[in-house]
Structure formats: C-alpha cells, structure tokens
Ligand SMILES: [Zn+2]
C-alpha cells in the first residue's frame with residue numbers, strides 16, 4: 001500500500017492511497033486541469049482512480065470533486081450530511097455511507113471517522129489493506145475519544161498541524177476568523193497534533209506527515225518540531241505536505 005498528496009492546505013487538498021489496482025482519492029480542491037497536472041506528477045492518470053472520497057464540503061476539499069467525477073465517471077463516496085451540499089452538482093455515481101461503518105472499495109477497507117469541524121457531517125478516514133493502516137486526519141478543531149480510538153496502531157499518519165497558536169493570535173486574520181480557526185470546530189494546532197500523537201499507539205508507525213499547514217499562521221519548522229518532540233524522533237523523519245506539490249509516494253510495507 002502506498003500513499004501521497006497532490007497538495008495540502010487551505011488552497012486545495014488531495015490525498016491518494018493505492019493498493020494494487022485500487023486507488024482512492026480523498027478530496028479534490030483543484031480545478032480539473034490543475035488536478036490532472038498534479039496527478040501526472042505522481043505518475044497516474046484519472047482513469048486509474050477507483051473512487052473519490054470526500055471529507056467535508058469546504059471548498060479546499062470539494063471544489064474539483066463534481067467536475068472530476070463527471071468528466072471521468074468516478075464514483076464519489078460521501079457522508080449523508082456532506083451530500084446535502086448543493087455545490088457538488090450532479091454526480092453520476094454517488095455512494096452515501098454510514099459514517100460509523102466501515103466499507104470496502106476494491107482491495108481497500110475504509111473506516112470513516114466523524115470529527116468536530118464546522119461542516120455538515122465531516123468525516124476523516126482510516127484506510128486499510130487488511131495488513132496495514134493509513135490514517136488521514138485534517139480539518140478538525142479538537143480531539144475526541146472516538147478519534148483516539150479509531151487511529152490506534154496506524155502504520156502511517158497524516159495529521160493536521162494547521163497553526164501555531166501564538167502566530168494565529170498575533171497574525172493578520174480578522175478576529176472572527178481567528179476565533180473560528182482556534183475554536184473546537186476549527187483546525188488542529190501544532191500542540192494538539194502532538195497531543196494526538198501521544199494519545200495513540202504509534203509502535204507500528206512508519207511514516208508521519210504534517211498536513212494542512214497554514215501559510216500565514218504557522219511555520220514548517222514549528223509544525224515539524226512539535227511532531228518530532230511528541231514522537232521523540234529526528235526532524236528529518238517528519239514528512240511535510242506542501243500546498244504546491246504535496247509529498248511524494250510513501251510505501252507502507
Ligand atoms: Zn481544509
């Protein structure tokens with residue numbers, strides 16, 4: 001099983017997880033043209049995608065989903081709440097899942113995990129090939145016992161390190177937006193990401209990725225150091241998901 005990102009941050013997100021002939025895309029916040037370019041950079045074409053999974057209806061996650069699904073007739077998996085978002089348009093094959101039940105796509109099993117975020121029914125995902133587990137966790141304002149339970153013993157974790165609290169407070173955002181980002185339905189800060197990593201069993205962990213890093217309210221070295229300290233690992237072991245290029249394929253073995 002391998003995974004990569006085609007971009008991560010408030011300007012657009014997309015994560016790929018592949019096992020054999022099965023390749024799923026989690027979120028697509030890019031125009032079709034931009035997406036096709038980014039996917040080609042990872043050596044794939046849209047025809048190789050088995051499904052698109054949506055986490056929630058914010059533009060940086062959903063913008064490209066409708067156009068991509070229509071152009072290539074790719075099935076879209078989505079929670080009941082997120083499916084109510086009218087901006088999605090007509091989807092040729094819409095699969096609404098129960099956000100508390102695992103489901104399968106080809107060789108992969110997907111467990112949706114409901115998270116606290118200011119959206120209709122936001123779900124993040126733990127993806128398994130039966131042997132290994134990759135956990136994707138972004139766009140959440142706080143941690144819940146349910147999240148901690150679901151992300152135990154993953155072999156790879158892509159965790160949100162959105163902001164540094166002091167930088168956000170002293171930064172350029174208007175007061176209301178600061179409150180939203182910092183709130184319990186907002187985004188995970190560096191310290192919360194560290195706390196998450198300390199709360200789950202990381203004894204299987206082969207990869208950890210810092211994702212959804214704010215360009216204005218964080219610094220990459222702050223995000224990396226927070227993860228490094230919590231895992232007691234070297235800084236160069238922490239992968240950084242970049243807005244422009246994401247990060248390259250990582251193979252869990
Ligand atoms: Zn987002």
Ligand SMILES: [Zn+2]
Nearest residue numbers: 056058117139
């Ligand atoms: Zn969001």
